[in-house]
Amino acid sequence: MNLTLNIWRQANPTAAGAMHQYHVQDISEDMSFLEMLDVLNEQLNEQGEDPVAFDHDCREGICGSCDLMIDGQAHGPEVTTTCQLHMRSFKDGQEITIEPWRASAFPVIKDLIVDRSAFDRIIQAGGYVSVNTGAAPDAHATPVPQADALKAFNVATCIGCGACVAACPNGSASLFMGAKITHLGRLPQGQPERDERVVNMVAQHDHEGFGGCTNIGECTAACPKEIPLDVISQLNRDLRTAIRNGH
Amino acid sequence: MATTDTYLNQPSQQQSDDAHGYYTPGAPLVDEKAPTGPIAMRWTNRKFSNALVNPANRRKLNVIIVGTGLAGGAAAATLGEAGYNVKSFCYQDSPRRAHSIAAQGGINAAKNYKEDGDSVHRLFYDTVKGGDYRSRESNVYRLAEVSTNIIDQCVAQGVPFAREYGGLLDNRSFGGVQVSRTFYARGQTGQQLLIGAYQALERQVAAGTVTTFTRHEMLELVMVDGKARGIIARDMATGEIETHLADAVVLASGGYGNVFFLSTNAMGCNVTATWRAHRKGAYMANPCYTQIHPTCIPVSGEHQSKLTLMSESLRNDGRIWVPKKAEDCDKDPRDIPEEDRDYYLERIYPSFGNLVPRDIASRQAKNVCDEGRGVGPMVGDFRRGVYLDFSDAIARLGKDGIEAKYDNLFDMYERITGENPYEVPMRIYPAVHYVMGGLWVDYDLQSNLEGLFVAGEANFSDHGANRLGASALMQGLADGYFVLPNTIRDYLAHAPFAPIDESHPAVAEAKKSVEDRIAKLLSIQGTRSADSYHKELGHIMWEYCGMERSEPGLRKAIDMIRELKADFWSNLKVLGTADSLNQSLEKAGRVADFIELGELMCIDALNRRESCGGHFRAESQTDEGEALRHDDEFAYVAAWEFGGDAGQPVLHKEDLLYTAIEMKQRSYK
Ligand SMILES: Cc1cc2nc3c(=O)[nH]c(=O)nc-3n(C[C@H](O)[C@H](O)[C@H](O)COP(=O)(O)OP(=O)(O)OC[C@H]3O[C@@H](n4cnc5c(N)ncnc54)[C@H](O)[C@@H]3O)c2cc1C
Numbered sequence: 001m002n003l004t005l006n007i008w009r010q011a012n013p014t015a016a017g018a019m020h021q022y023h024v025q026d027i028s029e030d031m032s033f034l035e036m037l038d039v040l041n042e043q044l045n046e047q048g049e050d051p052v053a054f055d056h057d058c059r060e061g062i063c064g065s066c067d068l069m070i071d072g073q074a075h076g077p078e079v080t081t082t083c084q085l086h087m088r089s090f091k092d093g094q095e096i097t098i099e100p101w102r103a104s105a106f107p108v109i110k111d112l113i114v115d116r117s118a119f120d121r122i123i124q125a126g127g128y129v130s131v132n133t134g135a136a137p138d139a140h141a142t143p144v145p146q147a148d149a150l151k152a153f154n155v156a157t158c159i160g161c162g163a164c165v166a167a168c169p170n171g172s173a174s175l176f177m178g179a180k181i182t183h184l185g186r187l188p189q190g191q192p193e194r195d196e197r198v199v200n201m202v203a204q205h206d207h208e209g210f211g212g213c214t215n216i217g218e219c220t221a222a223c224p225k226e227i228p229l230d231v232i233s234q235l236n237r238d239l240r241t242a243i244r245n246g247h
Numbered sequence: 248m249a250t251t252d253t254y255l256n257q258p259s260q261q262q263s264d265d266a267h268g269y270y271t272p273g274a275p276l277v278d279e280k281a282p283t284g285p286i287a288m289r290w291t292n293r294k295f296s297n298a299l300v301n302p303a304n305r306r307k308l309n310v311i312i313v314g315t316g317l318a319g320g321a322a323a324a325t326l327g328e329a330g331y332n333v334k335s336f337c338y339q340d341s342p343r344r345a346h347s348i349a350a351q352g353g354i355n356a357a358k359n360y361k362e363d364g365d366s367v368h369r370l371f372y373d374t375v376k377g378g379d380y381r382s383r384e385s386n387v388y389r390l391a392e393v394s395t396n397i398i399d400q401c402v403a404q405g406v407p408f409a410r411e412y413g414g415l416l417d418n419r420s421f422g423g424v425q426v427s428r429t430f431y432a433r434g435q436t437g438q439q440l441l442i443g444a445y446q447a448l449e450r451q452v453a454a455g456t457v458t459t460f461t462r463h464e465m466l467e468l469v470m471v472d473g474k475a476r477g478i479i480a481r482d483m484a485t486g487e488i489e490t491h492l493a494d495a496v497v498l499a500s501g502g503y504g505n506v507f508f509l510s511t512n513a514m515g516c517n518v519t520a521t522w523r524a525h526r527k528g529a530y531m532a533n534p535c536y537t538q539i540h541p542t543c544i545p546v547s548g549e550h551q552s553k554l555t556l557m558s559e560s561l562r563n564d565g566r567i568w569v570p571k572k573a574e575d576c577d578k579d580p581r582d583i584p585e586e587d588r589d590y591y592l593e594r595i596y597p598s599f600g601n602l603v604p605r606d607i608a609s610r611q612a613k614n615v616c617d618e619g620r621g622v623g624p625m626v627g628d629f630r631r632g633v634y635l636d637f638s639d640a641i642a643r644l645g646k647d648g649i650e651a652k653y654d655n656l657f658d659m660y661e662r663i664t665g666e667n668p669y670e671v672p673m674r675i676y677p678a679v680h681y682v683m684g685g686l687w688v689d690y691d692l693q694s695n696l697e698g699l700f701v702a703g704e705a706n707f708s709d710h711g712a713n714r715l716g717a718s719a720l721m722q723g724l725a726d727g728y729f730v731l732p733n734t735i736r737d738y739l740a741h742a743p744f745a746p747i748d749e750s751h752p753a754v755a756e757a758k759k760s761v762e763d764r765i766a767k768l769l770s771i772q773g774t775r776s777a778d779s780y781h782k783e784l785g786h787i788m789w790e791y792c793g794m795e796r797s798e799p800g801l802r803k804a805i806d807m808i809r810e811l812k813a814d815f816w817s818n819l820k821v822l823g824t825a826d827s828l829n830q831s832l833e834k835a836g837r838v839a840d841f842i843e844l845g846e847l848m849c850i851d852a853l854n855r856r857e858s859c860g861g862h863f864r865a866e867s868q869t870d871e872g873e874a875l876r877h878d879d880e881f882a883y884v885a886a887w888e889f890g891g892d893a894g895q896p897v898l899h900k901e902d903l904l905y906t907a908i909e910m911k912q913r914s915y916k
C-alpha cells in the first residue's frame with residue numbers, strides 16, 4: 001500500500017517544531033508500524049534528509065520504549081504498543097499523522113522522542129519495597145492468596161510507556177502511579193511502607209507537572225496493557241487512609 | 248590451580264588446526280582465582296577469604312556499571328545498598344527498559360518446593376550437562392547454590408510470581424528437565440524480575456548512592472597503568488562525549504545476538520561495550536557459542552527488523568510437523584490428512600519427542616525446510632517455517648485449558664501474523680536468541696584486565712556451549728545480587744587507587760579516540776546506510792556461522808566479512824551531526840563493532856572442529872548425523888586476545904577439568 005505521512009519534526013528541545021509530509025510506497029500489511037517508519041528512514045537517508053528520530057527497542061510490546069501518537073491516538077488505533085501495531089490496521093492511500101507524546105511533563109528531545117524521566121523520579125519517591133539484598137526471608141515464609149498475587153501481577157504489567165499521560169486531557173500520570181500503588185499494596189511485602197509510598201509518589205507526581213485526575217478514563221482506553229481505571233480509585237483510597245493516619 | 252583435587256578427565260590435546268593462518272597460538276590460560284576443595288564448599292570459602300571493605304570507606308569508592316538489565320541493575324542496587332558510590336549507565340531512556348524485560352518463560356532455582364528430587368547438585372548437574380561440558384564446574388555450582396536466594400530476594404521485593412491456590416509459589420518444568428524448578432510470572436517473568444531490580448535501583452538513586460545515566464552509550468574503556476579506571480560515554484540526547492572515572496568498571500551490557508541482524512534481541516542490543524574492552528585487551532571467550540531458539544515467529548519478508556520469540560513452554564502441548572511431501576507445503580494445513588504429516592521430532596526422537604533440547608529442535612527444523620518441506624510464505628528461495636499444532640491439545644484440554652496456559656502468547660502470535668492459532672496451526676522457525684560467548688572472566692567475574700568485571704550475558708562463564716531454558720535470568724541475578732558484590736570487594740579493598748582526572752594522558756587519549764572515530768564515521772559520506780551493512784552481515788552470519796557450520800562455509804564467510812568491512816569504511820553514509828541526537832550515528836558505531844566481532848566468531852567456529860552444545864559442525868557428526876563432541880581435542884575455553892587491526896587474534900586455551908561430574912556424550916534418542 002501507499003501512504004501519506006504527516007510527521008512532527010523538531011531538531012532539538014528548544015527548536016520550534018512543525019509537521020512535515022512524506023510519502024511511502026509498497027508498504028506490506030505484514031510490516032509493523034515501526035518497520036514502515038524504517039522504510040521511510042532508509043528513503044530519507046538516500047535522499048540526504050535527516051531520518052525521523054523515534055524511541056523503540058524491544059519491538060515486542062514489553063519494554064515500553066515506543067511511544068507514538070498516531071492520528072491523535074496514543075499507540076494508534078489498536079489496544080497495543082506502537083511496535084506491535086501492524087500495517088494491516090491501515091488502508092491503502094491513507095493519510096496518517098504521527099506526533100510525539102504531548103504533555104508538559106514529557107518535553108520533546110527530538111522529533112518524536114520525549115523525555116519520560118519523570119516516571120523514574122516517581123518510582124524513586126517510593127515505588128519499591130525497602131529490602132536490601134541478602135536480607136530476605138524464605139520465599140515461602142509468607143503465603144500470598146492467589147487472588148492477591150494475580151491482581152498484583154495484572155497491574156504490575158505496566159510497561160511505563162506513558163500512553164496514559166499522553167491520552168489524558170489533564171496530562172495526569174494517575175494510571176501509571178495507581179498501577180504501582182496497587183501492585184505493591186496488594187502484597188504483604190508492600191504493607192509496611194504503604195502510607196508513605198502513596199503520599200510521596202503523589203507529591204512527586206504533582207511536582208513533575210503532571211495534572212490531576214478528573215475521571216475521564218482516556219488513560220485506560222489508551223493503555224496497551226489494559227491497566228484498569230480502578231487502580232486510580234485504589235490510589236485515592238490509599239491516599240485518604242495515609243492522610244487519616246497522619247501522613 | 249589445585250594440586251589436591253583429582254580430575255575425572257584429562258586436559259585435551261587439539262590435533263586439528265582448521266583455523267591455521269587466521270590466528271596466532273598464545274600461552275595457556277589459567278583461572279588464578281579458581282577455588283579448590285570440595286565443590287559444595289568452594290563459594291563459602293571464597294566469600295570468607297575475600298577481603299572486607301570498611302563501611303566508612305565504601306562511599307569513597309567509585310564503581311561504574313554499564314547496563315541496567317538483571318545483572319547490572321541488581322549489581323548497582325546491591326553495591327549502592329552496601330554504600331559504594333555507583334554510576335549506572337544504559338542506552339535506553341530508563342533503566343527499566345533493559346532487554347531482560349523481554350524474557351518470558353521463567354527463572355530456575357533449586358528450591359525443591361515440589362519435593363520432586365531437585366537439589367543444588369541436580370541443578371548444577373543439569374546445567375553442566377546442558378552446556379555440553381564446556382562450562383566451569385565451580386562457577387556452575389555456585390550459580391545453582393545462590394539460585395535459591397534469588398527467589399527469596401525477589402519475593403521480598405514484591406515480584407508477583409505465579410502462586411497456587413494455597414498461596415505458595417507455583418513451579419513449572421521447562422526446557423526438557425525432569426523436575427519442576429522454574430518460577431514464573433505468566434509469560435512476563437523477565438519483566439517482573441527486572442522491575443524488581445529497577446525499583447531496588449531507583450531506591451538507591453533516592454538514597455544518593457547510585458546516579459543513573461540514561462541515554463548514554465559507552466564507547467570506550469579507560470585503562471590507566473594496567474587498570475580499568477573508567478569509560479568514555481556519549482550522551483545520546485546531546486551528543487556530548489563524557490569521561491567517567493572510577494575505581495572499578497563493571498560491564499553488564501548483555502548479549503551480542505544482533506550480530507545476526509535478525510534475532511530476538513532488542514534493536515539496540517550491541518557488542519560495543521564488550522568489544523571496545525576486547526580491543527583494549529580483554530579476552531573474548533567462545534565467541535562462536537550462540538543459541539538458536541526453535542520457537543520464534545517466522546520471517547515474513549525482507550523488511551523484517553526483528554524476530555519474536557514465543558516461550559518454549561509451547562512445546563509442552565504443541566506438536567511439531569511438516570508435510571511429508573513438498574507439494575503439500577502451500578496447502579491449508581487443516582486439509583493435510585494425518586498420514587501425510589511428518590511429526591519429525593516424534594519420529595526421530597521417540598522418547599523426548601517435541602521436548603528435545605533447543606539446538607536439536609532448531610537444527611531439525613532447518614533440515615526439513617532445507618529439504619523443501621517448510622511451510623508459510625516463501626522468503627528468499629524457500630519456505631522457512633514448520634507447524635506447531637495445538638489441535639490435539641485443544642481436544643484434550645479444551646480451548647479454555649489452552650487459553651489459561653498460553654493466552655498471551657496466542658494473542659501475540661495473532662497480532663503479528665494475522666492468523667488465529669486456535670484455528671490454524673502456528674508456524675515457527677528458529678532464531679538467534681542468546682549468546683553463551685562473552686568476555687572471559689575468572690571465578691570472581693573479573694576479566695583478564697584488572698578492575699574490569701563482567702556480569703550477566705556479557706560474560707562467558709556459566710552456560711558452556713548451550714544454555715538451558717530459564718537459566719539466563721538466574722545467572723543475571725546471581726551475578727548481580729550475590730556474586731559480584733561479594734567478589735568485587737576483594738578488589739576494592741585495595742582502592743582507592745591513584746587519583747586521576749581528565750588530563751591524564753591515557754584518559755585524554757581514550758576520549759580523543761572516540762571523537763576521532765565518530766568524526767570518521769560522519770566523514771565517509773558514501774552511499775549505503777549502516778542498516779544495509781548490518782543486514783548483509785546478518786545474512787553471512789546466519790548462513791555460515793548459524794546452526795550448522797562447515798569449514799568451507801566459514802572460510803568463505805571470513806572473506807565476505809573482510810570485504811564488507813572494507814566497503815563499510817569507504818562507502819558508509821551517516822547523516823546528521825555528532826553534537827545532537829543521531830540514531831544513524833549510534834547504529835553505525837554498533838555495526839562497525841559487529842563486523843569485527845563477526846569475523847572473530849567465524850575464526851572461533853572454524854577452529855572448533857567439533858559439534859557441541861548449540862552448534863553443529865558438518866565435519867563432526869556420528870554415522871546417524873547427530874552432533875559429535877571431541878573432548879579429547881576441545882574441552883577448553885577459547886579465549887581470544889585482540890591482535891591489532893592489522894594482526895591476527897591470539898588464542899589462549901583454558902582447560903576445563905572436572906572433579907564433580909563426569910563427561911558424557913549427549914543422547915536424546
Ligand atoms: C525474547 C527473550 C526471551 C528470553 N527468555 C528467557 C527466559 O524465559 N528465561 C531465561 O532465563 N532467559 C531468557 N532470556 C535470556 C535473558 O533474558 C538474557 O540473557 C538476560 O536477561 C540478559 O541480562 P543482562 O543483564 O545480562 O543484559 P540485558 O538485560 O540485555 O541488559 C543490557 C544492559 O546494558 C546496557 N547497554 C548495552 N550496551 C551498552 C552500551 N554500549 N552503553 C551503555 N549501556 C549499554 C543496556 O542499556 C541494558 O541496560 C530471553 C531472552 C530474550 C531475548
Ligand code: SF4
Pocket residue numbers: 157158159160161162163164165175176179219222223224225226227
Ligand atoms: S499504565 Fe498503561 S499506558 Fe500508562 S504507562 Fe503503564 S502501560 Fe503505559
Ligand code: FES
Pocket residue numbers: 055056057058059060061062063064065066081082083084
Ligand atoms: S519497542 Fe518495546 S514496547 Fe514497543
